[in-house]
Amino acid sequence: xxxxxxxxxxxxxxxxxxxxxxxxxxxxxxxxxxxxxxxxxxxxxxxxxxxxxxxxxxxxxxxxxxxxxxxxxxxxxxxxxxxxxxxxxxxxxxxxxxxxxxxxxxxxxxxxxxxxxxxxxxxxxxxxxxxxxxxxxxxxxxxxxxxxxxxxxxxxxxxxxxxxxxxxxxxxxxxxxxxxxxxxxxxxxxxxxxxxxxxxxxxxxxxxxxxxxxxxxxxxxxxxxxxxxxxxxxxxxxxxxxxxxxxxxxxxxxxxxxxxxxxxxxxxxxxxxxxxxxxxxxxxxxxxxxxxxxxxxxxxxxxxxxxxxxxxxxxxxxxxxxxxxxxxxxxxxxxxxxxxxxxxxxxxxxxxxxxxxxxxxxxxxxxxxxxxxxxxxxxxxxxxxxxxxxxxxxxxxxxxxxxxxxxxxxxxxxxxx
Amino acid sequence: xxxxxxxxxxxxxxxxxxxxxxxxxxxxxxxxxxxxxxxxxxxxxxxxxxxxxxxxxxxxxxxxxxxxxxxxxxxxxxxxxxxxxxxxxxxxxxxxxxxxxxxxxxxxxxxxxxxxxxxxxxxxxxxxxxxxxxxxxxxxxxxxxxxxxxxxxxxxxxxxxxxxxxxxxxxxxxxxxxxxxxxxxxxxxxxxxxxxxxxxxxxxxxxxxxxxxxxxxxxxxxxxxxxxxxxxxxxxxxxxxxxxxxxxxxxxxxxxxxxxxxxxxxxxxxxxxxxxxxxxxxxxxxxxxxxxxxxxxxxxxxxxxxxxxxxxxxxxxxxxxxxxxxxxxxxxxxxxxxxxxxxxxxxxxxxxxxxxxxxxxxxxxxxxxxxxxxxxxxxxxxxxxxxxxxxxxxxxxxxxxxxxxxxxxxxxxxxxxxxxxxxxxxxxxxxxxxxxxxxxxxxxxxxxxxxxxxxxxxxxxxxxxxxxxxxxxxxxxxxxxxxxxxxxxxxxxxxxxxxxxxxxxxxxxxxxxxxxxxx
Numbered sequence: 001x002x003x004x005x006x007x008x009x010x011x012x013x014x015x016x017x018x019x020x021x022x023x024x025x026x027x028x029x030x031x032x033x034x035x036x037x038x039x040x041x042x043x044x045x046x047x048x049x050x051x052x053x054x055x056x057x058x059x060x061x062x063x064x065x066x067x068x069x070x071x072x073x074x075x076x077x078x079x080x081x082x083x084x085x086x087x088x089x090x091x092x093x094x095x096x097x098x099x100x101x102x103x104x105x106x107x108x109x110x111x112x113x114x115x116x117x118x119x120x121x122x123x124x125x126x127x128x129x130x131x132x133x134x135x136x137x138x139x140x141x142x143x144x145x146x147x148x149x150x151x152x153x154x155x156x157x158x159x160x161x162x163x164x165x166x167x168x169x170x171x172x173x174x175x176x177x178x179x180x181x182x183x184x185x186x187x188x189x190x191x192x193x194x195x196x197x198x199x200x201x202x203x204x205x206x207x208x209x210x211x212x213x214x215x216x217x218x219x220x221x222x223x224x225x226x227x228x229x230x231x232x233x234x235x236x237x238x239x240x241x242x243x244x245x246x247x248x249x250x251x252x253x254x255x256x257x258x259x260x261x262x263x264x265x266x267x268x269x270x271x272x273x274x275x276x277x278x279x280x281x282x283x284x285x286x287x288x289x290x291x292x293x294x295x296x297x298x299x300x301x302x303x304x305x306x307x308x309x310x311x312x313x314x315x316x317x318x319x320x321x322x323x324x325x326x327x328x329x330x331x332x333x334x335x336x337x338x339x340x341x342x343x344x345x346x347x348x349x350x351x352x353x354x355x356x357x358x359x360x361x362x363x364x365x366x367x368x369x370x371x372x373x374x375x376x377x378x379x380x381x382x383x384x385x386x387x388x389x390x391x392x393x394x395x396x397x398x399x400x401x402x403x404x405x406x407x408x409x410x411x412x413x414x415x416x417x
Numbered sequence: 418x419x420x421x422x423x424x425x426x427x428x429x430x431x432x433x434x435x436x437x438x439x440x441x442x443x444x445x446x447x448x449x450x451x452x453x454x455x456x457x458x459x460x461x462x463x464x465x466x467x468x469x470x471x472x473x474x475x476x477x478x479x480x481x482x483x484x485x486x487x488x489x490x491x492x493x494x495x496x497x498x499x500x501x502x503x504x505x506x507x508x509x510x511x512x513x514x515x516x517x518x519x520x521x522x523x524x525x526x527x528x529x530x531x532x533x534x535x536x537x538x539x540x541x542x543x544x545x546x547x548x549x550x551x552x553x554x555x556x557x558x559x560x561x562x563x564x565x566x567x568x569x570x571x572x573x574x575x576x577x578x579x580x581x582x583x584x585x586x587x588x589x590x591x592x593x594x595x596x597x598x599x600x601x602x603x604x605x606x607x608x609x610x611x612x613x614x615x616x617x618x619x620x621x622x623x624x625x626x627x628x629x630x631x632x633x634x635x636x637x638x639x640x641x642x643x644x645x646x647x648x649x650x651x652x653x654x655x656x657x658x659x660x661x662x663x664x665x666x667x668x669x670x671x672x673x674x675x676x677x678x679x680x681x682x683x684x685x686x687x688x689x690x691x692x693x694x695x696x697x698x699x700x701x702x703x704x705x706x707x708x709x710x711x712x713x714x715x716x717x718x719x720x721x722x723x724x725x726x727x728x729x730x731x732x733x734x735x736x737x738x739x740x741x742x743x744x745x746x747x748x749x750x751x752x753x754x755x756x757x758x759x760x761x762x763x764x765x766x767x768x769x770x771x772x773x774x775x776x777x778x779x780x781x782x783x784x785x786x787x788x789x790x791x792x793x794x795x796x797x798x799x800x801x802x803x804x805x806x807x808x809x810x811x812x813x814x815x816x817x818x819x820x821x822x823x824x825x826x827x828x829x830x831x832x833x834x835x836x837x838x839x840x841x842x843x844x845x846x847x848x849x850x851x852x853x854x855x856x857x858x859x860x861x862x863x864x865x866x867x868x869x870x871x872x873x874x875x876x877x878x879x880x881x882x883x884x885x886x887x888x889x890x891x892x893x894x895x896x897x898x899x900x901x902x903x904x905x906x907x908x909x910x911x912x913x914x915x916x917x918x919x920x921x922x923x924x925x926x927x928x929x930x931x932x933x934x935x936x
Contacts, residue, residue, distance in 0.1 A: 045822070119638065119657075122824050123648050157836075165783075165814020166827065167835050179835035181812060186840060189847045204922060207900035208843065211893055211930045216470040218780070218834055218931060225836040278821050283623040283635040334631015335623060340638075373654055 037319045037393040038264055039272045044324040046280035050344035052293055054108045058087035061365025065331045069288045079289035088358045092289050093297035096305035107353050107414050109385050110345040110360035113378040119340040124325035129170035131403050142402055143272050144173020146390055149398035156269030157228040163256035168274040176224045183238050183259050188229055237266035246310035249302045253277045257307045284335035316351030319393045323382055330365055331374050343376035346385055352393050352416050359412045384408040392417040467830035469777035469935040474887035479776045482936040484508055485563035487789030488886050505767045508564035509760055519560045526800050527552040534676025537587040549590050551803040553817040557788040568601040571730055574825030576612045578621040580818035585617045588676055592617040606714040606756040614678040616669040625669045628684040637661035639823045645713040647722035656693055662686040663705040714756035720745040731766055733778035734829045740771040777935040780830040783813035786842050790928055793884050794859045802856025813841040843929045850925030870910040873902035880923055885932045897926055
């Protein structure tokens with residue numbers, strides 16, 4: 001494998017040139033409509049510490065500024081970093097990612113993020129999910145706009161699913177999304193494993209539906225709900241156990257990924273699923289190789305590795321992307337933690353990924369290279385990564401609508417068309 | 418669907434594009450006519466046009482829906498007898514309302530509530546957590562001091578701490594008892610000061626480890642962004658760092674002082690500083706933090722921020738600017754100097770014309786929906802009901818004190834009107850209508866008012882009047898009557914053997930209808 005020049009912006013040498021977004025595509029045939037990935041969007045809420053996740057071991061500034069939190073150089077010993085490319089290493093708790101990385105299924109993008117300056121979690125998440133950093137005048141989310149500008153002829157209530165109890169803001173838009181916490185509980189009345197409803201239950205459901213039929217906002221949500229309940233009952237995704245020995249971790253994150261897998265296997269028309277993993281706001285007692293951050297990374301990697309194993313047969317038509325509202329400050333604080341930062345790393349996982357690389361225009365960690373009060377700078381806008389995925393894996397060319405007022409520079413080449 | 422330039426997206430056009438895969442011709446701005454989400458930058462859950470479309474209830478029912486958790490018959494009768502202003506004034510004086518029955522039940526069912534930190538640490542964590550969550554729900558349903566409980570809920574979210582975070586599982590009980598409840602109707606500066614010294618808050622936002630040797634910014638930032646000024650309140654990163662240094666040394670004790678506030682002078686950065694343009698001299702010790710709280714509590718941005726949140730809580734997701742201004746002014750001019758008085762601020766809000774006019778603007782959040790359902794049934798809650806009810810709230814996503822971020826549960830219709838939420842509400846209505854939840858005691862027979870030989874028509878008339886307290890649209894009434902009749906004539910008496918099951922089904926249908934989802 002050729003070594004990379006970290007200082008230059010990476011352009012793909014693989015299939016498909018990284019053309020500028022404005023280049024007319026009439027010379028190319030339209031993406032075949034049937035071959036479109038399911039996108040799984042994982043939001044790490046609380047500002048995950050990218051510098052500990054994909055560790056810039058080759059930059060002296062890292063160890064200097066993280067006296068107690070630094071991940072040791074790769075040595076094979078437990079708790080030391082896992083080498084990726086001679087410059088970057090992986091946090092040891094992400095060991096399940098190494099095989100995916102070596103198999104070319106997983107890539108990392110570093111020094112990525114939003115240009116917005118905010119160190120407020122809630123504002124930064126808001127900007128990131130709207131897809132318009134710095135502006136709140138657009139009330140839709142970037143995924144909502146993607147769905148409404150791509151005519152897939154798919155009117156399934158499961159076209160877009162937010163795992164949890166509150167729909168992720170990135171899903172907001174004219175195309176209704178389904179909030180789902182538990183497939184097993186997603187039925188109206190009746191017992192858990194019902195195949196068909198009782199006549200009385202069906203009658204109740206019909207009457208209920210008639211009370212929510214006037215086209216007002218809540219009526220729309222109610223009809224979405226009833227449609228989803230019916231479709232789910234017919235497809236019975238709960239019948240699909242995890243395959244290939246995949247073992248999802250305990251807890252809401254593992255459960256959410258297992259359910260995404262079931263929804264995909266049940267062929268319900270799922271195009272986008274949003275999953276959250278929270279708890280990343282490690283202002284104190286972060287831990288280095290082990291501890292608070294290590295536990296979260298174990299949950300993240302074991303969950304995604306299980307998903308990749310479970311969905312191995314279909315991974316060629318799935319793209320998973322992770323993001324977080326911002327990174328954390330280079331210099332650790334006196335509570336054994338880190339404060340809010342800026343640049344961060346993202347993961348992209350799937351059969352269409354040009355994996356086995358860390359894509360980064362590395363800005364450096366010397367004092368003069370940091371951003372603001374001492375943060376990793378952002379050299380790749382997160383929308384560049386998402387735009388490439390939306391374009392090449394989801395087949396949506398309306399990128400000016402999905403990310404208004406944003407023109408990506410050339411794509412990184414992190415995914416193939 | 419092609420949009421004419423300048424056409425406002427109505428809810429019908431939005432609904433018709435849903436799921437149809439239709440291309441939207443231009444970038445959907447989806448801004449409601451009155452205000453866009455730009456005007457409410459901290460409320461990122463705003464969705465457009467999320468209002469009900471139902472025949473309006475009368476003014477007293479609207480009032481009880483708004484300043485209580487739902488239509489408990491006794492509270493509705495009280496409001497009718499006192500009138501609009503009279504009921505508001507009574508609810509603004511909770512000490513004048515006899516609540517002995519509720520407090521006695523709470524003391525019996527939730528014995529860990531009054532314990533000291535040391536005593537709490539000796540108990541089972543799950544028991545302490547369950548008691549506090551259960552008491553919050555029980556009081557929301559049965560307390561006569563309803564507006565007070567609504568404000569306890571409001572401030573608990575405003576000063577949110579995550580219940581399951583280490584020692585906070587125990588210390589939130591103390592925070593609820595000694596920070597939120599004593600000051601929920603008092604002076605904001607007192608509430609703010611109590612929160613700043615609350616061990617639960619000090620641990621949750623890491624101020625307990627904020628020291629001179631290495632300041633920790635977490636509390637300082639959220640204190641300004643969430644608790645006082647608001648994200649656009651004009652503070653800078655420099656201010657965050659200066660405020661963090663002001664609160665160095667404010668920590669939680671260990672050993673014999675475990676779980677209590679301790680000011681550690683040795684960890685305090687006692688230098689001079691400038692916060693929001695105001696200079697604080699060196700040597701103030703704990704006074705640095707106190708002065709910062711004074712500055713923040715008295716800042717005009719705080720008045721606007723709190724006024725906006727209160728208007729969103731009590732009026733609508735996009736309240737009129739004039740009302741927010743009036744409430745902010747009431748806040749600033751009350752409380753005698755340092756900052757606002759909550760009671761006086763609420764009075765201005767609740768007696769405003771905009772409050773009276775904002776009928777059916779707010780979708781009940783899951784916690785409110787569960788409480789409202791139990792209240793309209795006049796249900797008694799026994800100990801066996803606590804676990805299943807809390808499980809329901811967990812499924813719906815609004816278990817008390819379970820929001821992991823410091824900003825508290827979102828308060829906009831768009832956050833809660835989704836498929837998961839609706840399905841869980843409907844299932845609760847089915848369970849309660851059939852009287853199938855352990856520990857919940859509802860006199861379902863009494864709901865019909867002793868109606869003899871009910872017909873579908875008379876049964877629906879009685880139940881809808883009793884449970885909804887508002888007129889049904891004719892089409893909806895007909896649908897419910899048809900459902901109740903189950904194919905039989907609507908004016909023929911229901912066969913005696915079927916009355917019970919029919920009543921349960923109709924009760925569930927009414928509880929699940931749109932008519933109880935709005936406040």
